[in-house]
Amino acid sequence: xxxxxxxxxxxxxxxxxxxxxxxxxxxxxxxxxxxxxxxxxxxxxxxxxxxxxxxxxxxxxxxxxxxxxxxxxxxxxxxxxxxxxxxxxxxxxxxxxxxxxxxxxxxxxxxxxxxxxxxxxxxxxxxxxxxxxxxxxxxxxxxxxxxxxxxxxxxxxxxxxxxxxxxxxxxxxxxxxxxxxxxxxxxxxxxxxxxxxxxxxxxxxxxxxxxxxxxxxxxxxxxxxxxxxx
Amino acid sequence: xxxxxxxxxxxxxxxxxxxxxxxxxxxxxxxxxxxxxxxxxxxxxxxxxxxxxxxxxxxxxxxxxxxxxxxxxxxxxxxxxxxxxxxxxxxxxxxxxxxxxxxxxxxxxxxxxxxxxxxxxxxxxxxxxxxxxxxxxxxxxxxxxxxxxxxxxxxxxxxxxxxxxxxxxxxxxxxxxxxxxxxxxxxxxxxxxxxxxxxxxxxxxxxxxxxxxxxxxxxxxxxxxxxxxxxxxxxxxxxxxxxxxxxxxxxxxxxxxxxxxxxxxxxxxxxxxxxxxxxxxxxxxxxxxxxxxxxxxxxxxxxxxxxxxxxxxxxxxxxxxxxxxxxxxxxxxxxxxxxxxxxxxxxxxxxxxxxxxxxxxxxxxxxxxxxxxxxxxxx
Numbered sequence: 001x002x003x004x005x006x007x008x009x010x011x012x013x014x015x016x017x018x019x020x021x022x023x024x025x026x027x028x029x030x031x032x033x034x035x036x037x038x039x040x041x042x043x044x045x046x047x048x049x050x051x052x053x054x055x056x057x058x059x060x061x062x063x064x065x066x067x068x069x070x071x072x073x074x075x076x077x078x079x080x081x082x083x084x085x086x087x088x089x090x091x092x093x094x095x096x097x098x099x100x101x102x103x104x105x106x107x108x109x110x111x112x113x114x115x116x117x118x119x120x121x122x123x124x125x126x127x128x129x130x131x132x133x134x135x136x137x138x139x140x141x142x143x144x145x146x147x148x149x150x151x152x153x154x155x156x157x158x159x160x161x162x163x164x165x166x167x168x169x170x171x172x173x174x175x176x177x178x179x180x181x182x183x184x185x186x187x188x189x190x191x192x193x194x195x196x197x198x199x200x201x202x203x204x205x206x207x208x209x210x211x212x213x214x215x216x217x218x219x220x221x222x223x224x225x226x227x228x229x230x
Numbered sequence: 231x232x233x234x235x236x237x238x239x240x241x242x243x244x245x246x247x248x249x250x251x252x253x254x255x256x257x258x259x260x261x262x263x264x265x266x267x268x269x270x271x272x273x274x275x276x277x278x279x280x281x282x283x284x285x286x287x288x289x290x291x292x293x294x295x296x297x298x299x300x301x302x303x304x305x306x307x308x309x310x311x312x313x314x315x316x317x318x319x320x321x322x323x324x325x326x327x328x329x330x331x332x333x334x335x336x337x338x339x340x341x342x343x344x345x346x347x348x349x350x351x352x353x354x355x356x357x358x359x360x361x362x363x364x365x366x367x368x369x370x371x372x373x374x375x376x377x378x379x380x381x382x383x384x385x386x387x388x389x390x391x392x393x394x395x396x397x398x399x400x401x402x403x404x405x406x407x408x409x410x411x412x413x414x415x416x417x418x419x420x421x422x423x424x425x426x427x428x429x430x431x432x433x434x435x436x437x438x439x440x441x442x443x444x445x446x447x448x449x450x451x452x453x454x455x456x457x458x459x460x461x462x463x464x465x466x467x468x469x470x471x472x473x474x475x476x477x478x479x480x481x482x483x484x485x486x487x488x489x490x491x492x493x494x495x496x497x498x499x500x501x502x503x504x505x506x507x508x509x510x511x512x513x514x515x516x517x518x519x520x521x522x523x524x525x526x527x528x529x530x531x532x533x534x535x536x537x538x539x540x541x542x543x544x545x546x547x548x549x550x551x552x553x554x555x556x557x558x559x560x561x562x563x564x565x566x567x568x569x570x571x572x573x574x575x576x577x578x579x580x581x582x583x584x585x586x587x588x589x590x591x592x593x594x595x596x597x598x599x600x601x602x603x604x605x606x607x608x609x
Contacts, residue, residue, distance in 0.1 A: 024366060024369065027340065027369075027370065027603075028369060031369075031370070031372055034342075034372070034594075034596055034598065035372065037596065038593055038594070038596065042593075173589075173593065176373075176394060176589075176590070176593055177593060179392050179394070180372060180373050180593065180594065182391075182392075183374070183391040183392065184372070186390060186391055187369040187391075190365075190369075190390075191369070
């Protein structure tokens with residue numbers, strides 16, 4: 001009798017432990033999915049802001065002077081400063097050093113920015129439709145990051161300060177969303193990697209999520225403020 | 231937004247986390263949000279209208295001092311009821327590694343959870359030992375906030391992953407508008423000190439050591455010392471012949487703290503280490519009092535490498551006396567430093583800080599709400 005009770009007890013204990021692990025995996029799956037959705041929203045926000053910046057810059061180049069309608073926000077650097085204040089972790093902390101860097105204002109770099117923003121938006125639509133967040137997606141977003149930092153954009157953009165400010169805020173949001181997503185992926189992978197979880201194939205029906213690593217700093221890497229490795 | 235804040239430490243016992251949660255809650259309410267706080271308390275009648283009582287906490291030695299913590303079936307059921315009734319858009323747990331209400335809320339809740347980490351402790355034995363046990367609760371946290379670079383490093387080292395750095399806030403208006411204490415500003419030029427006088431790391435000894443050299447160069451210099459500690463003990467430490475230069479205020483009430491800063495010509499923070507942030511410096515700057523502080527990491531960061539306050543090399547009495555004398559004799563330099571300090575403090579004003587916190591809430595909230603975790607819903 002006693003061995004039977006012990007066996008039953010053991011089976012019940014193991015079963016409830018496995019159920020608990022499965023619940024945790026489900027929860028983490030939901031967290032990864034939500035973080036992924038948030039990341040795509042943030043990336044789309046950045047692509048949209050970059051597109052509007054390109055439009056404003058084109059208008060500015062055509063008008064050959066300060067952009068009408070941006071005057072009211074000309075002093076909005078203070079606002080951007082609040083977001084990444086005190087050089088904390090805001091990727092826009094380095095923006096002050098951007099404007100005034102050498103190089104001619106160039107329609108060519110604005111065109112590059114526009115096509116990079118368009119490519120990013122197209123990539124995001126594919127991801128929404130089910131394409132993976134993979135190396136190809138990272139490449140497209142990196143191209144947009146680089147385009148936003150081109151000297152030609154740097155020179156033209158300060159005249160479109162409202163649009164530039166919007167790009168700064170959107171980029172800061174991308175950095176946050178990416179951190180939330182990568183943290184979720186890290187926790188998920190840690191639990192999936194547990195020996196018991198692998199042995200009973202608790203996570204077998206779930207696709208493995210990959211980290212999403214892009215260069216989302218506003219300043220080139222050698223100018224960027226020191227950041228913690230994430 | 232409907233926001234639930236969980237505070238792990240006893241509300242009516244003074245402490246940095248409690249003050250932070252109260253300030254954040256009140257600022258969020260002023261910004262138009264719907265806020266409820268759950269916290270342990272000794273006396274339920276002391277709780278503000280936005281707070282819910284989680285029970286009485288037990289004193290437990292933790293992290294070098296005595297923390298009062300709370301775990302158990304009664305508090306768990308109160309936390310569960312609070313989560314269910316609150317129907318929050320986001321749950322914000324403060325210091326979720328402490329065995330108390332915040333940890334319970336993380337264990338029992340599900341959905342958009344944000345956590346703020348306050349402690350910095352590079353060699354936390356508790357975190358190292360309990361890291362695995364805390365995992366099921368912490369893996370529900372969708373966004374982590376650290377209040378200082380040191381707190382962030384602690385997270386990275388012990389828990390892996392990263393955290394958003396959003397510093398402590400300061401109620402700038404309260405400090406900027408305070409009137410000096412009765413009898414102040416007094417005759418002569420005053421240097422203020424605030425902190426436990428019997429705790430060596432607060433550095434009162436360094437300041438008293440610098441006093442003879444300071445008085446040698448600024449004959450009417452005086453010290454105003456505020457903070458809990460034995461008055462007799464301090465008098466014994468004062469260099470001979472200078473007792474009339476040191477005024478002891480004892481422990482300050484919350485209302486008197488801003489008035490204290492407004493009573494000083496310079497606020498001095500001679501701390502010798504182990505400060506993770508330096509909120510006191512920001513309070514002094516908000517009051518418009520120029521700051522002279524030791525060049526420890528946290529202070530260097532807050533003072534923007536010496537641009538918003540004067541730094542001196544830590545524990546160096548001569549360097550401290552020089553810095554104080556130089557500034558006390560130069561009203562223009564003091565005014566410039568005060569102006570720089572006010573600008574720095576403005577960036578840490580609570581509404582500014584709270585908006586950044588809300589930015590994080592909005593990013594994790596999405597369409598879902600906080601619910602009671604499925605596995606616990608039945609119990």
